[in-house]
């Protein structure tokens with residue numbers, strides 16, 4: 332199999348067929364991966380130079396009504412101390428973040444009904460009023476079209492909602508029956524039609540995932556054409572049904588980051604916390620493989636341990652207040668710099 336030729340085709344056309352993706356993912360050599368990585372890094376550099384965009388992540392609630400089999404804050408986990416940040420807590424995270432140079436804030440949380448649309452609209456409005464030069468990203472899971480519409484009208488700019496897997500049957504093995512891929516996709520369509528910059532994404536190496544499934548994820552990304560694409564390795568959490576499952580592959584995650592950069596040359600692609608958890612240099616290598624965003628934690632240090640989606644999550648200890656500087660140093664060491672900008676997607 333000539334994998335390099337497939338990589339060239341992917342670069343030239345921005346996509347491959349399902350069969351070609353499977354071929355690529357199943358048969359690439361170390362040398363092929365290196366070839367792909369260089370191409371991906373060059374494309375990222377073409378659009379974003381050596382500039383890394385940063386997002387201040389505020390994990391504002393770990394209550395969740397869902398019961399995803401992989402996730403540490405699933406409803407059935409009785410051993411998490413649940414918390415919610417107040418509007419004042421959230422605004423104080425933004426204030427600290429702004430002083431640190433963040434110009435995008437990400438409000439991320441479990442699917443928590445305590446936060447009604449009215450409350451969220453109030454929080455969104457306050458953030459956008461206090462920080463009109465900042466972008467606001469939401470990541471609060473599935474809500475109705477009407478809710479999303481209100482969030483958008485209140486000023487939210489972006490929305491992250493990973494599709495998790497683009498295969499119906501596989502989706503069913505990761506979630507209880509009340510959650511469906513169909514609804515997830517509808518939410519993504521609704522968000523797009525409301526004018527949000529939308530992010531989708533998936534875990535690499537989640538239980539029961541096949542190369543076919545990953546090929547389907549790549550086809551789905553192409554079809555959705557999102558502004559943002561978030562991926563990271565699956566990592567087990569000890570209080571979930573997947574406690575004994577093995578983690579996803581670090582190397583395959585890097586290869587997929589590079590493939591995504593070839594599929595979506597100007598997309599905003601983070602080197603995720605999960606990638607930094609599975610390998611101490613994961614985020615650096617993510618950037619070198621084509622990612623261009625990092626999302627350090629801005630949540631109060633006192634609650635960070637409670638937002639453990641998977642075991643051994645980094646940035647939850649005493650050192651955690653330092654994430655911004657830590658990442659700044661890490662990026663500088665590989666020749667990149669973090670910039671204090673909103674970090675919108677560049678045009679193709």
Ligand code: 5AD
Nearest residue numbers: 401402493564565566567605640641
């Ligand atoms: N391992 C890796 N990623 C996870 N996520 C949730 N649980 C895990 C886990 N155990 C990811 C999901 C979700 C995002 C917020 O975190 O993809 O969309």
Ligand code: FES
Nearest residue numbers: 646650654657658
């Ligand atoms: Fe959080 Fe390094 S990024 S400690």
